[in-house]
Amino acid sequence: GESVGLHLPTLSVQEGDNSIINCAYSNSASDYFIWYKQESGKGPQFIIDIRSNMDKRQGQRVTVLLNKTVKHLSLQIAATQPGDSAVYFCAETRSGTYKYIFGTGTRLKVLA
Amino acid sequence: DAGITQSPRYKITETGRQVTLMCHQTWSHSYMFWYRQDLGHGLRLIYYSAAADITDKGEVPDGYVVSRSKTENFPLTLESATRSQTSVYFCASSERGTSGDNEQFFGPGTRLTVL
Numbered sequence: 001g002e003s004v005g006l007h008l009p010t011l012s013v014q015e016g017d018n019s020i021i022n023c024a025y026s027n028s029a030s031d032y033f034i035w036y037k038q039e040s041g042k043g044p045q046f047i048i049d050i051r052s053n054m055d056k057r058q059g060q061r062v063t064v065l066l067n068k069t070v071k072h073l074s075l076q077i078a079a080t081q082p083g084d085s086a087v088y089f090c091a092e093t094r095s096g097t098y099k100y101i102f103g104t105g106t107r108l109k110v111l112a
Numbered sequence: 113d114a115g116i117t118q119s120p121r122y123k124i125t126e127t128g129r130q131v132t133l134m135c136h137q138t139w140s141h142s143y144m145f146w147y148r149q150d151l152g153h154g155l156r157l158i159y160y161s162a163a164a165d166i167t168d169k170g171e172v173p174d175g176y177v178v179s180r181s182k183t184e185n186f187p188l189t190l191e192s193a194t195r196s197q198t199s200v201y202f203c204a205s206s207e208r209g210t211s212g213d214n215e216q217f218f219g220p221g222t223r224l225t226v227l
Binding site (some may be wrong): 043045046080099103105 | 116137145147152153154155156157160162170171202210215216217218219220221
């Protein structure tokens with residue numbers, strides 16, 4: 001399928017546990033960040049975003065944390081479900097530009 | 113509501129051949145993008161378009177050509193395919209190119225193999 005492939009870092013979690021996926025971003029001028037989910041055979045799908053004037057944002061079962069001091073993003077998924085199994089990657093950009101910088105991703109495996 | 117579609121989904125070609133990957137979106141989004149996705153790399157921008165008849169290079173444009181005669185279509189052509197262009201190609205669209213207010217919606221991808 002159209003996914004990144006076999007050599008990504010993998011996070012394995014038990015169904016029902018919380019998952020934390022991390023991302024180090026590269027550009028200190030970036031002020032907008034997105035987490036994407038990519039299932040096998042599909043294109044990336046928007047999960048949640050956050051602007052640099054925030055350090056936390058919550059969605060449905062997902063929370064994104066932003067630490068600008070160390071240029072770090074994390075995605076927390078509560079009560080992980082089998083349908084959460086996918087590759088997750090972050091993207092950063094600076095407002096007013098078209099250019100996103102995408103991370104290479106982490107594969108999340110949910111164990112039954 | 114088809115959203116954004118790509119064709120073909122899979123393509124095998126030979127070195128030196130011309131290949132065109134199609135992208136079609138039904139939202140009338142102004143901006144469209146072509147990315148490639150390779151092992152060990154994040155998505156890398158090949159070309160983007162801000163509107164019909166307006167295109168510009170991204171990070172890795174060499175060996176690719178794009179056109180945008182209609183808002184809804186954004187074909188990507190490999191004029192003379194090389195093995196290094198073996199990849200998964202994603203098309204995306206957004207309402208505006210500026211970030212912060214608009215996510216990019218991605219197509220399902222085309223897996224291209226160049227032998």
